[in-house]
Amino acid sequence: MSDSAATETRQSFQLKSASISLTALELYYFDNDEFEANLKSKISQAPGFFRDIPLIISLDKYDGPDSELDFFKIIGTCRRHSIHVIGVRAANDDQRRLARGASLALLPGGSVKEPAPEAAEPEAQPPTVPQPESAREPAPARVINQPVRSGQQVYAPEGDLIILAPVQxxxxxxxxxxxxxYGPLRGRALAGIHGADTARVFCQSLEAELVSIAGHYKISEDLQDIAWKSAAQIQLRDDVLVVTPLDKA
Known part of the structure; x- marks a missing residue:
């Protein structure tokens, strides 16, 4: 093959799927001054966690008028605090239009608030024949035998994560x-990252900087009241993280 032909067939990039952890800011209403004050308060609780994170704005529970949504102000406020807004999970056409105007990506998952279509006359269906359900294999757990050291990130994109060593x-x-x-948990642990609110975190010694389940999190100062430096489990109950000593679970 000639050099010119090789140059013509070579591609400068490839597109591949990527599984990454994203933080969602669930917005209920927007007031610029209040938004920045609340953001500063959250960042002060865990500065290292929020620095340079990609953020999506979720409008699933937004209850304010769409006319008050100013994505340019939201983006600017977040950038001043080293947070990068990359997309919006919108709930209606007006919100999507505003997001496009601010050059933000539109992410799936929002519950679209549109009028329900008129009910159609049901069509006759053949009788349903029961079929035996085939057993679905659970997603395999990822098992890590070595300590997870400072600066490292370990990710189980489908199932559980089992670590047989400390998390520094x-x-x-x-x-x-x-x-x-199965050792001290001193770093950050984020379970149920795709929204599984039944996920839990178990550890032999709770010394974490941050624990999160389905987007709800507590930092070390909030975790030290119960089971600190003891075996514990953390779970989500009514949108609140609950820490329980393992000997009382």
């Missing part, structure tokens, strides 16, 4: 399901 301060472990740490 400055490390981050993420899982679609549960997280089990």
């Amino acid at each position: 301060a400055g490390a981050e472990v993420l899982a679609a399901g549960n997280i089990h740490v």
Whole structure:
């Protein structure tokens, strides 16, 4: 093959799927001054966690008028605090139009608030023949035998994450399901990252910088009241993270 032909067939990039952890800011209403004050308060609780994170704005529970949504102000406020708004989970056409005007990506998952179509006359259906359900294999757990050191990130995109060693301060472990740490948990643990609110975090010694389940999180100062430096489980109950010593679980 000639050099010119090789140059013509070579591609400068490839597109591949990527599984990454995103933080969603669930917006209920928007007032610019109040938004920045609340954002500063959240960042002060865990500065390292929020620095340079990609953020999406979720409008699933937005209850204010769409005319008050100013994505340019939201983007500017977040950038001043080293947070990068990359997209919007919108709930109606006006919100999507505003997001496009601010050059933000539109993410799926929002509950679209549109009028329900008129009911159509049901068509006759053949009788349903029961079919035996085939057993679905659970997603395999990812097992880590070595300590997770500061600056490392370990990710289980489908199932549970089992770590048979310590998670050091400055490390981050993420899982679609549960997280089990058979050693001290000193870094950040994020379970149920795709929204599974039944996920849990288990550890032999709770010393975490941050624990999150389905987007709800507590930082170390909030975790020290119960089971600190003891075996514990963390779970979500009524949108609140609850810490329970394992000997009382």
